Amino acid sequence: MKKSFNSPILKILLAVFIALTISCSLFKNKNEKWGYPITPVSFTDVTLTDTFWSKRIATNRDVTIPYGFKKCEEEGRMRNFERAGGLLEGDYEGKMPFDDSDVYKIIEGASYSLRTNPDKKLESYIDSIIEKIAAAQEEDGYLCTWKTINPDTAPAWWVKPGPRWFNLGANHELYNAGHIYEAAYAHFLATGKRNFLDIALKNADLIAAVFGPGKKMQPPGHQIIETGLVKLYLATGNRKYLELAKFFLDQRGNAAGHELYGAYSQDHIPVVDQDEAVGHAVRAMYMYAGMADIAALMQDSLYLNAVDKIWDNVVTKKIYLTGGVGARHDGEAFGDNYELPNLTAYNETCAAIGNIYWNQRMFLLHGDSKYIDVLERTLYNGMISGVSLDGESFFYPNCLASDGKYAFNQGALTRQPWFDCSCCPSNVIRFMPSVPNYIFAHRGQSLYVNLFIACSANIQLDKGKVAISQETNYPWDGNIVIHVDPKSRKQFTLRVRIPGWAMNQPLPGDLYRFAENDTEKVTLTVNGKHANIKMDQGYAVIDRKWEKGDVVRLSLPMPIRRVLANEKVKDDSNKVALIRGPLTFCAEGVDNDGKVLDRIIPDDAQFTIESRPDLLHGITGIKVLYPGGKSDLIEIPYYAWSHRGPGEMTVWIARK
Ligand SMILES: [Zn+2]
Numbered sequence: 001m002k003k004s005f006n007s008p009i010l011k012i013l014l015a016v017f018i019a020l021t022i023s024c025s026l027f028k029n030k031n032e033k034w035g036y037p038i039t040p041v042s043f044t045d046v047t048l049t050d051t052f053w054s055k056r057i058a059t060n061r062d063v064t065i066p067y068g069f070k071k072c073e074e075e076g077r078m079r080n081f082e083r084a085g086g087l088l089e090g091d092y093e094g095k096m097p098f099d100d101s102d103v104y105k106i107i108e109g110a111s112y113s114l115r116t117n118p119d120k121k122l123e124s125y126i127d128s129i130i131e132k133i134a135a136a137q138e139e140d141g142y143l144c145t146w147k148t149i150n151p152d153t154a155p156a157w158w159v160k161p162g163p164r165w166f167n168l169g170a171n172h173e174l175y176n177a178g179h180i181y182e183a184a185y186a187h188f189l190a191t192g193k194r195n196f197l198d199i200a201l202k203n204a205d206l207i208a209a210v211f212g213p214g215k216k217m218q219p220p221g222h223q224i225i226e227t228g229l230v231k232l233y234l235a236t237g238n239r240k241y242l243e244l245a246k247f248f249l250d251q252r253g254n255a256a257g258h259e260l261y262g263a264y265s266q267d268h269i270p271v272v273d274q275d276e277a278v279g280h281a282v283r284a285m286y287m288y289a290g291m292a293d294i295a296a297l298m299q300d301s302l303y304l305n306a307v308d309k310i311w312d313n314v315v316t317k318k319i320y321l322t323g324g325v326g327a328r329h330d331g332e333a334f335g336d337n338y339e340l341p342n343l344t345a346y347n348e349t350c351a352a353i354g355n356i357y358w359n360q361r362m363f364l365l366h367g368d369s370k371y372i373d374v375l376e377r378t379l380y381n382g383m384i385s386g387v388s389l390d391g392e393s394f395f396y397p398n399c400l401a402s403d404g405k406y407a408f409n410q411g412a413l414t415r416q417p418w419f420d421c422s423c424c425p426s427n428v429i430r431f432m433p434s435v436p437n438y439i440f441a442h443r444g445q446s447l448y449v450n451l452f453i454a455c456s457a458n459i460q461l462d463k464g465k466v467a468i469s470q471e472t473n474y475p476w477d478g479n480i481v482i483h484v485d486p487k488s489r490k491q492f493t494l495r496v497r498i499p500g501w502a503m504n505q506p507l508p509g510d511l512y513r514f515a516e517n518d519t520e521k522v523t524l525t526v527n528g529k530h531a532n533i534k535m536d537q538g539y540a541v542i543d544r545k546w547e548k549g550d551v552v553r554l555s556l557p558m559p560i561r562r563v564l565a566n567e568k569v570k571d572d573s574n575k576v577a578l579i580r581g582p583l584t585f586c587a588e589g590v591d592n593d594g595k596v597l598d599r600i601i602p603d604d605a606q607f608t609i610e611s612r613p614d615l616l617h618g619i620t621g622i623k624v625l626y627p628g629g630k631s632d633l634i635e636i637p638y639y640a641w642s643h644r645g646p647g648e649m650t651v652w653i654a655r656k
Pocket of ligand 1: 350422424427
């Protein structure tokens with residue numbers, strides 16, 4: 001018996017059986033094409049009534065989108081499409097082989113914006129750009145302007161001239177293509193028009209004809225085509241695009257098809273064997289998001305197992321307290337485990353956005369609130385820090401300390417109006433309109449409340465529609481009133497996220513901990529009566545027959561909390577950081593006589609909060625009161641720093 005159990009065939013059968021059992025239980029409730037067990041409630045079904053995000057999204061719509069288009073006009077990105085289409089003479093303008101992608105990303109953001117704020121003028125302007133893009137597309141579907149204009153010259157020293165698909169590790173042809181698909185999908189959803197989608201499909205059909213088993217085997221150097229192809233699959237139902245996405249992922253680390261690009265491009269070992277986040281952080285984030293898509297849509301347990309392991313590595317060893325990822329300027333890359341320097345932290349804005357995309361997908365796969373804990377911390381800190389409050393200047397890296405001398409932001413000490421490589425501004429533009437996408441989700445008869453943002457929504461559950469709304473002044477205050485209004489009396493489960501920060505965990509994992517754990521209790525009432533909170537996967541689960549007018553009140557106490565880092569993080573050793581609710585705080589020189597790097601927050605310091613509606617578009621700051629009456633220290637939310645000139649700033653402050 002023992003002998004036969006050891007036979008290799010039986011072992012394989014057993015492994016297949018276990019894998020199938022795991023994936024069957026995980027994917028039990030999947031929708032047809034969607035594939036994820038949980039479905040997010042589209043931002044188009046959610047109306048924001050808050051002041052925090054509404055303002056940011058309005059600034060993105062009214063300022064940053066037109067500004068981004070203007071920059072693309074001024075710097076020749078639009079003219080590149082005209083030249084490639086034979087509408088204009090001249091050479092490729094621009095310093096990057098992926099300048100086309102900025103235009104696509106701004107169209108994506110503008111399209112999402114059109115969906116909630118119809119604007120005929122903007123829509124016809126986008127159509128005029130799509131006409132230029134159509135002209136630039138070659139007869140067989142190829143679309144990459146620098147190649148079409150003149151394949152014998154390259155826009156940057158690290159890009160090699162040559163025929164199509166040559167030097168794919170650096171040339172970004174497939175990266176540009178991925179952003180065409182992401183943008184065309186958004187434009188199709190927003191307008192119902194196929195003018196951009198047809199361009200994308202024609203391009204994807206060409207790529208599917210050129211790449212695949214027995215054809216060209218190289219993966220792109222920079223990921224994004226994977227999630228883009230998944231979107232084309234969602235738009236059309238054509239599995240060819242989904243399979244091509246998996247093909248590109250499967251080629252990574254596969255030396256049989258190409259000379260490996262190395263860890264920088266996550267191309268050192270097969271993706272299903274990867275268990276540590278390495279290399280260029282934006283590439284990594286997009287890849288992990290793509291892997292989650294394959295895990296869900298193709299029910300691939302090997303992919304699932306790999307993204308789970310990589311996620312554990314990131315949250316236990318490689319994430320900043322702002323949600324930022326990618327410690328090193330060199331290679332825009334992840335550092336070693338626990339390598340989290342503050343002054344030289346890279347934390348590209350694009351990587352923060354990718355981290356949000358990835359963690360949303362991880363939540364949709366697993367239904368655990370820990371993914372939303374990461375998403376929320378990134379959203380409120382390391383992501384929105386990337387754009388100024390007025391919407392016209394940007395951080396590329398998002399450091400956690402500044403000495404006012406080290407020009408961390410691509411040679412500058414503060415946010416910049418634009419960059420030669422403007423991936424971050426265009427990524428902010430494409431991301432911002434979709435923030436309401438992350439508030440609610442549903443699965444069968446369960447309705448998830450993930451983020452706390454004043455809003456109203458109509459949500460389709462399996463057995464009918466439910467109107468739901470939130471009243472709250474979050475992130476400044478942790479009182480949330482949720483109105484639940486089903487059309488008729490209805491049994492369903494409300495799953496209200498209880499954030500990790502309210503339950504003694506600043507972020508999932510043991511990278512960060514609170515200095516003290518004596519928190520006030522979270523309370524939750526239903527129609528004024530204290531509810532017995534049954535917790536499951538980080539959610540307060542309320543299963544009852546809901547009626548019109550039911551009210552859930554959630555109180556998340558928001559004291560100022562002192563956070564300590566794992567001892568293995570050398571740069572945070574003997575230091576403390578302050579957080580309050582989802583916000584991470586920092587001290588900035590301008591509030592503190594110019595100097596913050598040599599300040600201390602002793603363990604017996606007291607804190608008060610200070611509401612400052614007049615400052616930085618309205619913030620609540622922290623005053624650190626020193627024992628013995630020495631001068632106080634002021635801290636502000638991290639996202640709001642660097643609006644009053646360059647100078648010192650720090651998140652982590654010495655305890656002694
Ligand atoms: Zn970027």
